[in-house]
Amino acid sequence: AAGHPAVILRPSVVLGNSRDGYISALQGIHKVVVATLKNELPVLPADPGSTIDCIPLDVACRATGRVLRAGITSGEYWLTAGDAAPTLDSMVNDTILAVADELGLETTAPRLIPVEAVDRLLVPLMEGVMPRAVRLQFTAFSELMMMFQNEATLPSSMAEIGLDLPMSRQATLAAF
Secondary structure, eight states: OOSOOEEEEEEOEEESOTTTOOOSSOOHHHHHHHHHHTTOOSEEESOTTOEEOEEEHHHHHHHHHHHHHTTOOEEEEEESOGGGOOBHHHIIIIIIHHHHHHTTOOOOOOEEEOHHHIIIIIHHHHTTTSOHHHHHHHHHHHHHHHHHEESSOOOOOHHHHTOOOOOOHHHHHHHO
């Protein structure tokens, strides 16, 4: 509105590097991974069929660099996996459990239950039974998952930017 050139880049959840998974600090989605690996998450308030749009850090950096080098000075660009975004079910039951197996951990996948069902059915049932600390942790995971899960595929501007990276569900899950 100030009349200055501006570009809006909208990255989805940024994961570790696509080559080795390195990330300088754990993000919110990693809390779900750690809790699952430690068997601290019997129920995950999330729809199993929802997608979790995420891209590797190096992909987000390359896309940003491409916009800068091209001299683009206006517009809105979605730095997302788009159609290559994996489902939450595949992230938990395929990827996290495979990592647990590689690490020799006996991990049980959490039950994935839509947030609405958790709020309407589980939370009221456990009101007087669940310790406050557990209830707060459960609420935190519920709020966290609301931020990450998508019912519809997010748009992606990767092809428009001219970033021809092989974005596939398998590559996205590997980076995760």
